[in-house]
Amino acid sequence: MLKILLAIVVGLVGAALLHLVIVLSLPYFSDRDAYSRVISEGEPFTFHILEQKPDDAGLAQEDPFLETAVCSFDTEERPVRFSAGSGVPFWSLAVYDPASNETFSINDRTSSGGKLDVIVATPLQATALRKAMPEGLNQSILIETPLTQGYAVLRAMAPQPSYRPMAAAFLSSAGCLPAEWR
Amino acid sequence: MLRVPLLIAISLAIAFGGGIWSTLVALEATIGFGAIKLGAWEAFPRAQTADADPYAKSHRANAGKLLYGTAEGLTFTAAVDETGARLDGNCTYRMTGHTPPARLWTLFTNDANGRPPSESAELPAALNSRTVLRGANGDFSVDISASAQPGNWLSVAPHQPFRLVLTLFDTPTAGSSGLIDLSMPKVQKIGCGNA
Numbered sequence: 187m188l189k190i191l192l193a194i195v196v197g198l199v200g201a202a203l204l205h206l207v208i209v210l211s212l213p214y215f216s217d218r219d220a221y222s223r224v225i226s227e228g229e230p231f232t233f234h235i236l237e238q239k240p241d242d243a244g245l246a247q248e249d250p251f252l253e254t255a256v257c258s259f260d261t262e263e264r265p266v267r268f269s270a271g272s273g274v275p276f277w278s279l280a281v282y283d284p285a286s287n288e289t290f291s292i293n294d295r296t297s298s299g300g301k302l303d304v305i306v307a308t309p310l311q312a313t314a315l316r317k318a319m320p321e322g323l324n325q326s327i328l329i330e331t332p333l334t335q336g337y338a339v340l341r342a343m344a345p346q347p348s349y350r351p352m353a354a355a356f357l358s359s360a361g362c363l364p365a366e367w368r
Numbered sequence: 369m370l371r372v373p374l375l376i377a378i379s380l381a382i383a384f385g386g387g388i389w390s391t392l393v394a395l396e397a398t399i400g401f402g403a404i405k406l407g408a409w410e411a412f413p414r415a416q417t418a419d420a421d422p423y424a425k426s427h428r429a430n431a432g433k434l435l436y437g438t439a440e441g442l443t444f445t446a447a448v449d450e451t452g453a454r455l456d457g458n459c460t461y462r463m464t465g466h467t468p469p470a471r472l473w474t475l476f477t478n479d480a481n482g483r484p485p486s487e488s489a490e491l492p493a494a495l496n497s498r499t500v501l502r503g504a505n506g507d508f509s510v511d512i513s514a515s516a517q518p519g520n521w522l523s524v525a526p527h528q529p530f531r532l533v534l535t536l537f538d539t540p541t542a543g544s545s546g547l548i549d550l551s552m553p554k555v556q557k558i559g560c561g562n563a
Contacts, residue, residue, distance in 0.1 A: 193375040197382025204387025209394070209426045216429040223432050240483075244432060249535060250484050250494045251474045254434065275498075276472055276537055280416075280437030286428055287418040291437025293538050295471070339434050343472065343537070345498040 213285060218244065221284045224256045224337040231266065233257045233340060233360050251343055253353040257362035258337040265307035265315070265367050267326065268338060270360035272300040274353050276343035281306055283333045290329045298325060302360065308334060311367045320366055338362060400424025406552040408452075409444040409534065441470075441537040445478075447529075449555045457528040459560040460513035465553035466506065470536035473497045475510065477524050478531040491523035508553075 213219070226243040227234040233255035240246040247254045259266040268279060278293040279302060294300045303326045307315060312330040315323070340360055342353040400423040403410045415424045416435035428435065436443060448454055449461060467473050476484050476494035485493035495510060501520050502508045511517035514526035524530050532555065 189371070189375055190378065193378040194382060197379040198386065200379060200383025201386030201390060204383060205390045205394070208387065208391040210422055212395075212426040213429040216432075218432045219429040220432050220434055245434065246483075248434060248484065249474055249533075250476055251496050256434065278437070278440035278537070280435075280440055282416075285418075285425070286416065286435070287420075288416045288435075288437045291439035293439050295538060296439055339437075341440065345472070345496045 220245075220282070220286045221258070221337055224258045227256060227258070230258045230260060231362055231364060233357060233362050235354070235357050249341075251345055252341045253344055253350070253357055255340045255357040255360065256337055257340070258335075259306070259362060260335050261306060261308050261311065261331075262334045264364040265305050265311045266362060267323070267365040268302055268304045268306070268340070268360070268362055270302035270340065270356060272356075274342040274356045275345055275349065277302065277341060277356065279304065279338060279340050281329065281331075281336060281338045283331070283336045289331050289333075289336060292327070297327070302340075303327065304329060305365055306331060306336070306338075307367065308332065315367050323365065394423065395427050395430055398423065399427050406444070406550060408446040408448050408450055408555050409552045410446070411442050411444045413438075413442055436535070439538070441535050442539055443533060443535045444552065446532040446534075446555055449557050451557070453557065455512075455530050455532065455555070456560075457514050457524045457526045457530055460511060460515075460517070460558050461555055462558050463510045463512060463532070463553045463555050464507065466508075466551060467497075467534065467536060467553060468539060468550040470497075470539035472537040473534060474537075475500075475522065475532065475534050477512070477522065478533055479525065480529060482531075484533070492521055493523050495520060495522055510553075511558075512555075 223243045223245045235255045236245050236247050238247050276294060280291040281289045283289055292304060305326045306329045309330050309332060312328055315328060340357060342356045344350040344353040399412045399415055401421045402414050403412055414420055415428060416437060474496040478484055500508050508520060510520040510522055512522045512524060514524055
């Protein structure tokens with residue numbers, strides 16, 4: 187009897203250990219996390235506009251009023267520059283690292299002139315850029331991050347159906363391109 | 369003779385069964401620690417940051433959703449009404465009051481799979497701060513029901529549990545420490561069935 191009890195207690199301790207191991211290791215092994223899904227959307231350095239229904243990669247517009255686009259990037263060789271115009275009631279950009287930790291976020295009121303112009307660079311590239319800012323980049327917001335890979339999410343609000351073409355045009359004209367840095 | 373293998377089998381079954389089951393339940397039930405609760409509403413302002421707790425990181429790795437950054441917005445969800453009863457498509461609810469300060473907000477319901485309604489649907493399944501009808505002092509009242517209601521009506525699927533999702537955009541709430549003073553709209557049940 188005592189042995190059965192001991193077996194149950196050992197089992198419970200094992201269950202607790204396994205629980206902790208799974209919870210702590212899941213972020214490293216998951217292939218359904220946001221970064222993997224953004225990667226499987228397709229080409230990097232392009233904003234992919236999401237549908238209302240989940241696509242093959244499993245991503246969808248989370249909010250019916252927010253048109254959403256995602257772009258994965260790698261700053262190993264060159265920094266990446268996000269740019270977009272204006273003309274929607276609200277837009278926002280969030281940049282994440284591969285573990286989906288927020289690196290940076292901005293919306294139309296916190297940007298300069300309501301336009302999106304952000305450069306994400308490694309510390310080395312950022313130093314070079316600060317030293318000699320190429321023409322045309324001097325208005326950009328420069329974000330320095332040691333992690334070279336990541337993804338960005340750009341959202342544009344269409345509060346009424348008549349705004350949807352504007353939001354779609356905003357997203358399809360948005361750029362997520364490698365920038366010159368030397 | 370078979371006592372020892374049996375005992376080992378019991379231990380292993382409990383360890384693996386219990387460990388996997390408890391993890392699945394934990395990841396399904398909560399987004400993590402560090403929720404701010406305001407009445408029926410809860411939000412996780414740090415779920416997308418590097419400071420998120422291990423449960424939050426595990427949950428977001430498994431769910432694979434695109435979360436809102438701090439400058440973007442903060443999502444509040446409510447699965448229960450003010451009394452703590454589950455929100456159900458059989459009943460009619462009234463949501464009244466103000467939202468915390470925000471430039472814009474959107475309100476919609478998620479079904480059991482956590483999917484928002486398609487906005488092109490015929491029924492008003494989503495509202496936002498620009499389309500909602502307001503009272504003289506800026507407050508609003510939204511009736512959430514499967515059958516049509518006068519005023520602001522948010523339609524839900526009948527006979528199904530649902531979850532209200534209120535997202536505040538460009539809000540100081542996300543970075544505020546004085547969250548306790550904020551007031552969220554109240555969700556009250558005003559009737560069930562056809563009554």
